[in-house]
Amino acid sequence: MTTSHLYVRYRVDLERPFPNEEELVRQIVGxxxxxxxQVAAKHRHxxxxxxxxxxxILAGELRIEPDLPEHLAQGLFAAPHSYPVIVxxxxxxxxxxxxxxxxxxxxAIKVIGVNGPRAIEDGATTQDILLVNHPTLPFGTIGEYAELQKLLERQPRQSDLRQRLTRLGARVAARVLACLGRPRPPVLELLATANHHILxxxxxxxxxxRYGDHVAKISAAPRSEDLRALIGRPVDTRAGDSALRDLVTNFFTRHSAEYELRAQLCVDVDRMPIEDASVLWPEELSPHHRVAVLHLPAQDPYSDARRRYADDVLSFSPWHTLEAHRPLxxxxxxxxxxxxxxxxxxxTVNGVQEREPSSIDELPA
Ligand code: HEM
Structure with a gap:
């Protein structure tokens, strides 16, 4: 018997326009x-x-799991296949x-060689998956996001040291609130991040x-033992301004890595809202299921040629996508x-042509 009736079916009217949406988007983008x-003037780049x-910046493979049940075998994940990726x-x-x-x-994961109807007719065959190390966006609607931006624009630019101190204070405040059993305001949630090994x-x-016939949130979690050993490992405060690049380079010189890519399907549009990204979808209602494995072999992940290619030529976007995974x-x-x-x-500023790759060979060594 199929269980797919449990999962909310995708319909166009699951999305609701936000009041004054076009104007808010104009403000945010402005x-x-x-x-x-300002940043381009500062760096001359x-x-x-x-x-x-x-x-x-890594080359790897996304291996779609075999034998997925019907509700998970959707869109990119419809059939077992190994796709080249740039990460x-x-x-x-x-x-x-x-x-x-x-x-x-x-x-950011760029899956290459994906065929099927596109959300926007861009002539590309890539599926981008953009992820951040936090499960929710504390300012989860464009109304709140626009407010946050106004606040940030009014703040003078803080030095790195000032930012570190602000965030230390936020972590202390978050711990106090947790001890008192009180919820964290969104600003605190945004600031109270710990500095852990990125991998x-x-x-x-x-x-x-959209997840084919259904709706989902996607996540990627460390799977291989060497990666799992890095969970929660603090970044050494003496490791300098490029500590993360050095950690990533040191790791991949000797190790490969595997992340599991997971889908959490929506089963209740009230408790797992689509229009408000600040709400954590409860795992008790719908767990995260592995749908693919991201395999990254040992390699040099930060050559100058790769940095220039990934930073200056490539663009990742949630809208580089199959219609089956339309952002909602x-x-x-x-x-x-x-x-x-x-x-x-x-x-334009850098005089570099944007190019969507059609082969992994376009990623320099
Ligand atoms: C759902 C929450 C979001 C996630 C998970 C997310 C994630 C990401 C990631 C991973 C990148 C880097 C991609 C790369 O490596 O090139 C990125 C870039 C970017 N994000 Fe987001 N983002 C989110 C929300 C937003 C919002 C609300 C905006 C503004 C409306 C935004 C604007 C941008 C821009 C402008 C870039 C750079 C694009 C480029 O120049 O190629 N993001 N985002």
Whole structure:
């Protein structure tokens, strides 16, 4: 007997426009552009407007699990297959900060050679999966996101040291609130990140996406023993501003790594909302299921040629996707405008042609 009736079926009207959505997206993208221009002037080089700093760029394989049940065998995951991938590890700000500042880290996966109807007709055959090491986006609608941006724009630019101190204070405050059994306000959640080895982190889509006939959030968790040994390992405070690049390079010189890619299917649109990415989808309602394994062999993950290719030529976007994995909710819709704008700006400033790869051979050694 099939259990797929338990899972919410994807329908266009699961998405609801946010009040004043177009104007809010315009504001968000406008604020990003202003920040982007300032950072480009500082470095005399165009950077990503978010996740500007890379820590490792790897070639690998995404191996879709065999024998998935019908509700999980959807879209990219419909049949067992091994796809080549390019992976980029990053840090969230749109500027080059010291790796000693504990901020959110990213894992972007570009799956190559994926065929099928696209969410946007871009002529590409890539499926990008963008993940961050936190399960929710504390400002989970574009209304809240626009408010956060206004707040940030009014703040003077903080030094790395000031940022480290602010975040230390936030972690102490978060611990006190936890002891008192009180909830953390979203700002605190954003600031109270610990600085752990990037490879031991679990990364999340934070927001929902279409999962073929259903709706899901996606995550990637360490699977191989060598990776699991890095979970929660603090970054050495004496390891310098490029500590994460050094950790990634040291690891992959000798080790391979495996992450499991998991889908958490929506079973209840009220308790697992699509339009508000700040709500944690309860695992008791719907657990995370492994749908693929991301295999990354030992290699040199940070040659100059790779850094230039991944930072300056490539763009990752949740909208580089099959229709079967269309991003859902107001935050995701805002990204449809924000990513091409940021990518277009840096490619123009740097005089570099943007190219979506059709073969793994395009990734330099
Ligand atoms: C659901 C929450 C989000 C996740 C999981 C996420 C994740 C990521 C990741 C991993 C990257 C780096 C990709 C790479 O390595 O090239 C990235 C880049 C970026 N993100 Fe997000 N992001 C989220 C929300 C947003 C929002 C709400 C915006 C703005 C509306 C945004 C704007 C950007 C921009 C502009 C870039 C750089 C694009 C480029 O120049 O190529 N992100 N994001």
């Amino acid at each position: 604020a990003m552009e202003r920040a982007n221009r 165009g950077l990503r407007d978010a996740h500007a700093k890379s820590h490792g 980029r590890f990053s840090t969230s700000p749109g500027d080059l900060r010291s790796d000693q500042v504990p901020v959110q880290r990213g894992l 031991g982190e679990t990364f999340h889509s934070m927001a929902a996406l 909710g107001s935050i995701m819709r805002s990204r449809r405008v924000a990513y091409p704008r940021s990518s277009g700006f840096r490619h």
